[in-house]
Amino acid sequence: MTPLLSVENLKTYFRTYRGLVKAVDGVSFDINEKEIIGLVGESGCGKSVSMLSILQLISNPPGEIVSGRVMFDGQDLLQYKSKSDAMSAIRGAKIAMIFQEPMTSLNPVLTIGRQLTESLEIHLNMTPQTAQERAIELLRMIGIPDAHNRLDAYPHQFSGGMRQRVMIAIAISCNPKILIADEPTTAVDVTTQAQLLELMQDMVNRFDTSLVIVTHNLGVVARYAERIYVMYSGRIVESGLADDIFLNPRHPYTIGLLKCVPQLGETRQERKLVPIKGLPPNLINMPTNCAFLPRCDRARDICRQQLWPPLELVGGQHYVACFREIMEKP
Numbered sequence: 001m002t003p004l005l006s007v008e009n010l011k012t013y014f015r016t017y018r019g020l021v022k023a024v025d026g027v028s029f030d031i032n033e034k035e036i037i038g039l040v041g042e043s044g045c046g047k048s049v050s051m052l053s054i055l056q057l058i059s060n061p062p063g064e065i066v067s068g069r070v071m072f073d074g075q076d077l078l079q080y081k082s083k084s085d086a087m088s089a090i091r092g093a094k095i096a097m098i099f100q101e102p103m104t105s106l107n108p109v110l111t112i113g114r115q116l117t118e119s120l121e122i123h124l125n126m127t128p129q130t131a132q133e134r135a136i137e138l139l140r141m142i143g144i145p146d147a148h149n150r151l152d153a154y155p156h157q158f159s160g161g162m163r164q165r166v167m168i169a170i171a172i173s174c175n176p177k178i179l180i181a182d183e184p185t186t187a188v189d190v191t192t193q194a195q196l197l198e199l200m201q202d203m204v205n206r207f208d209t210s211l212v213i214v215t216h217n218l219g220v221v222a223r224y225a226e227r228i229y230v231m232y233s234g235r236i237v238e239s240g241l242a243d244d245i246f247l248n249p250r251h252p253y254t255i256g257l258l259k260c261v262p263q264l265g266e267t268r269q270e271r272k273l274v275p276i277k278g279l280p281p282n283l284i285n286m287p288t289n290c291a292f293l294p295r296c297d298r299a300r301d302i303c304r305q306q307l308w309p310p311l312e313l314v315g316g317q318h319y320v321a322c323f324r325e326i327m328e329k330p
Contacts, residue, residue, distance in 0.1 A: 003030035003071075004210055005054070005095075005178060010068035012046075012053045015061060019284040023049045023063075025234040028311075031178060036204060036211045038221030038242075040257065041231035042280055047214045048100070050231075051180050055091050056082040093123040096171040100183040102163035106155040112139075112166055113151030116173060123174045138169040142199060161192035165199070172203050179203070182214045197224060219261040222246060227317070230254050233281055233291040236311060240318035250320040252296045290323070300324055 012024040024046040031037060039047050052058055054070050054077065070077040072095070080087040091097075099105040107115060116138060117131035126134065132151065139147035142165045155163055164184060171179055181200060185193035197213075201224055204211045213221050221228060221242075228245045230238040230253065238251040249255045256276035278295040281287060290296070290303050302323045303309075311321045320326070 001032060004033045004035075005031040006069075006071040007050070007054065008069040008071070010050060010053055010070065011066040012049050012058060012063060013066050014063045016284070021283045022234050022286060023283060024053060025286075027068075027231070027234070027236055029229050029236065029239070031210050031212060033177075033210060034204070034208050035227070036201070036213065036225050038218075038225035038228040039212060039214045039231060040216065040218055040221065040228060042216055044280060044283070045231040046234040047216075047231055048182050051097065051182060051212065051214055054180075055095060055097060056080070056087055057091075057097075058082075089123070092119050092171075092176070093174045094176050095178045095180065096174070096176040097180040097182060098164075098167045098171045098184050102160070102167045103155060105167060106163060108155055111152050111154055112158070116151070116166075116170055119170060119173050134173070135169075138173055139166075142166075142169045143195075144169075161189075161196070164192075164196055168196070168199060168203065172207060172209070175207050176209060178210045178212065180212045180214065183216070184213070185215075185220060193220070200224075217261065218246075218257050222261075230257070233286065234283060235291075235308070235321070236319075237292070237321045238319065239311070241316070244316065244318040248318070250314060250318065250325045251292075251322045252298050253292050256295075290321075298324055300327075302327070 008028050010024055010027045014021040014023055027046065027050055041047050053065050056077065058065060065078060068078060077090060113132065113135055116135035117128065120126045120131040120134055121128065135151060136147045139150060144150055144162060144165060158166065184200065185196055200211060203209060213225060215221060225242050228239065228242055229236050230251065232253050238245065238254045245254060249258055259274040260276065262273065276295060281291045287293065288307055290308055293299055293303050300323060306323065309321045309323045309326060311319045312326050314320050314325055
């Protein structure tokens, strides 16, 4: 199967007065048609920067996509200039993104209706009247009551959950092939989180869209993702089918993330969460060996002596970047 989108050896760096920040340092992953994948890791590991790099939304300066390929529909998106018509035709129409904080992503001085109809008029060449009818349909689809009258409301007149629903409506308005949800449930309560995730899954099924859920919480993607990529310090350290990651995690970092997630059915004694000790490394002064070494309780001598371990197949579609696991594989 040819992937719908293929990212190969992507590197995105930021030049700061303190030094070079290697935010994304050699990341590769695939997205297949009608698939839900999870991109998981701590804050600052490079998840959001990886997604923004796909759409060339990295501000230069200080950011720069140093190398890599992003293959989509037979074209390398990184060959397009950021502000070119070709790249503008991709954003929103073919690859759409739900940003992390809707209050800062939505324009506070434009009505919800105008922000919905703008992309419809630009990408689908709809007339203002047709675009407005489609906008009302989209608001009803995502569960906004009294949709016709809410078109004239402004973002501050919506609750956090409703604003996130509007962001989803804008993202799906042009029926994109790929929908990227960057921490879509961070700013809402637990009940609203579940509603939003169910809504996005429904959109995937309805429009045959691929979905990328970017999050720091493995519990968020447990029910929805078919494949999961785990990122640490700008690189992918483990990937595989959801069952591989949840039932047989191989990298110490993935194991640590799972221990931070409460489990249903645990007794009071078993309910204690185990944090990952230590802190992520400084991306300006990255170690040459495994970046997780100072926080790892399973390290061997080879981990201290060798460069960062490569991502290797350990079974099926399960890949891991850990010398211990690579040495112990059959």
